[in-house]
Amino acid sequence: MTVTAQGPLPAEPYDVAVVGAGVVGCAIARELARHPDLRIALLEAQDDVGQGTSKANTAILHTGFDAAPGTLEARLVREGYARLGAYAAETGIPVERVGALLVAWDEEQRAALPRLAGKAERNGYDATRLLSADEVYAREPHLGPGALGALHVPGESIICPWTTTLAYATQAVRAGVRLHLNTTVKEVSWGGGHELRTSRGSLRARRLVNAAGLHADTLDRLLGHEDFTVTPRRGQLLVHDKLARPLVRHILLPVPTALGKGVLVAPTVYGNVLLGPTAEDLDDKRATCSTADGLAALRDQGRRILPGLLDEEVTAVYAGLRAATGREDYRIAAHPEQGYVTVGGIRSTGLTASLAIAAHVTGLLVDTGLDLGPVREPAPLTMPNLGEAFPRPYQRPELIAADPEYGTLVCHCERVSRGEIRDALASPIPPRSLEGLRRRTRARAGRCQGFYCGAAVRELFERAQGGRAQGEAAQGETARARGCGRGR
Numbered sequence: 001m002t003v004t005a006q007g008p009l010p011a012e013p014y015d016v017a018v019v020g021a022g023v024v025g026c027a028i029a030r031e032l033a034r035h036p037d038l039r040i041a042l043l044e045a046q047d048d049v050g051q052g053t054s055k056a057n058t059a060i061l062h063t064g065f066d067a068a069p070g071t072l073e074a075r076l077v078r079e080g081y082a083r084l085g086a087y088a089a090e091t092g093i094p095v096e097r098v099g100a101l102l103v104a105w106d107e108e109q110r111a112a113l114p115r116l117a118g119k120a121e122r123n124g125y126d127a128t129r130l131l132s133a134d135e136v137y138a139r140e141p142h143l144g145p146g147a148l149g150a151l152h153v154p155g156e157s158i159i160c161p162w163t164t165t166l167a168y169a170t171q172a173v174r175a176g177v178r179l180h181l182n183t184t185v186k187e188v189s190w191g192g193g194h195e196l197r198t199s200r201g202s203l204r205a206r207r208l209v210n211a212a213g214l215h216a217d218t219l220d221r222l223l224g225h226e227d228f229t230v231t232p233r234r235g236q237l238l239v240h241d242k243l244a245r246p247l248v249r250h251i252l253l254p255v256p257t258a259l260g261k262g263v264l265v266a267p268t269v270y271g272n273v274l275l276g277p278t279a280e281d282l283d284d285k286r287a288t289c290s291t292a293d294g295l296a297a298l299r300d301q302g303r304r305i306l307p308g309l310l311d312e313e314v315t316a317v318y319a320g321l322r323a324a325t326g327r328e329d330y331r332i333a334a335h336p337e338q339g340y341v342t343v344g345g346i347r348s349t350g351l352t353a354s355l356a357i358a359a360h361v362t363g364l365l366v367d368t369g370l371d372l373g374p375v376r377e378p379a380p381l382t383m384p385n386l387g388e389a390f391p392r393p394y395q396r397p398e399l400i401a402a403d404p405e406y407g408t409l410v411c412h413c414e415r416v417s418r419g420e421i422r423d424a425l426a427s428p429i430p431p432r433s434l435e436g437l438r439r440r441t442r443a444r445a446g447r448c449q450g451f452y453c454g455a456a457v458r459e460l461f462e463r464a465q466g467g468r469a470q471g472e473a474a475q476g477e478t479a480r481a482r483g484c485g486r487g488r
Helices: 023-032 072-091 107-122 133-139 161-174 213-222 242-247 292-305 307-311 350-367 397-402 418-425 434-441 454-481
Strands: 002-004 014-019 040-043 100-104 129-132 149-153 157-159 178-180 185-190 194-198 201-210 231-240 251-253 264-267 273-276 314-324 331-335 340-344 409-411
Touching: 014 023, 014 194, 023 040, 023 161, 023 340, 023 350, 040 161, 040 201, 072 157, 072 161, 072 350, 100 107, 100 133, 107 129, 107 149, 129 133, 133 149, 161 178, 161 350, 161 434, 185 213, 201 213, 201 350, 213 314, 213 340, 231 292, 242 273, 242 307, 273 292, 292 307, 331 350, 340 350, 409 418, 409 454, 418 434, 418 454, 434 454
Parallel strands: 002 178, 014 040, 014 201, 040 178, 100 251, 201 340
Antiparallel strands: 100 149, 129 149, 185 194, 194 201, 231 273, 231 314, 251 264, 264 273, 331 340
């Protein structure tokens, strides 16, 4: 297994380089890793996988009922929903099939519900049902006054996006993919193959996949294409404390608009309740800060949807940027003459569609002339459970009897054990920051936001970092002695 985060990149050429280790890039790397004869590199500008849009979204597993019919996105979301649902069951990624209600608050919105049901049928989803106001309040007794009806979409679900991305990346790395973190692509030249000049030196690859998310248009232009422009669309969200969880049973959706799915109220697999997101088109692709106006607007809308939510504590606030391109579809295109595939415009549905996107992109690479070779399925993987609907380590006596570290809580708000933190720090793709550790374990993600457990968590993290630094230094010496680590 090879994961690097510093020093020069290995000199050997790759068959495929995938730029961007978000949920889509990691899914593509995992799909390509099913072909053991290929040499695959996965490049990420930041210090961990899933650091962009993939870590800051609404964490919904979408049925695709409201996608634009006939689009590539509609097809891939529909296929991806089935694929990811099965994959989550196999790997232990927490999913809760809570269903969704599209709530109509005025006559215009109520009139739109049958059209949305028809749209769902055109997308191959025929399980929706129109509900009267009485039926809505029977399902959601804490809903604000004035709802006129709703469209029930039973297949909409909640999922852990952090574990999903990490699962893809872990299987890819275990199967031989080389993950290079802290590697920003600055220039690309094509001459029978790609040479990528990065912040860590040059890398050569026969084929290139652009899964760079918010920066996909920038990389596309380096190869002479101007097919789309990414406009970062900021979504701010409020995370309410676990005590708010009994207030909501479904994902509560508004009737969608041209800017997106609108502000929702949704439970999370971690036991919290989300309110958001906003939809603000910006110029700055780094503007992940929250604003007073944005949060105030969310609270105003939340007060109408679920008044009791405003009385509950806010545990956290975050903002993510979605890669809007001005068109209701993905911007996935192959350029066979360059051995290049663009995977752009992947918005909030990218989590759901990720495995289907990966299969589609692999097919496009074959169309460029890439010989995939034989297939070998990745070794089975079981991810740590971060969901509240399934037994956590501290709730499993047999696990604690075998290893008491799982019964020693470090983070009491989220009930994270010392054993879970130890396992995350020793995993194939270990966290390189406290935030990375939080996404792997939920440590410091609870009500106190690390006020009580922060020092203990930091001590464990820094102790592991010290050992890792020594190990990486030794690996570097070995690699230099062997000629920059050539060979599989």
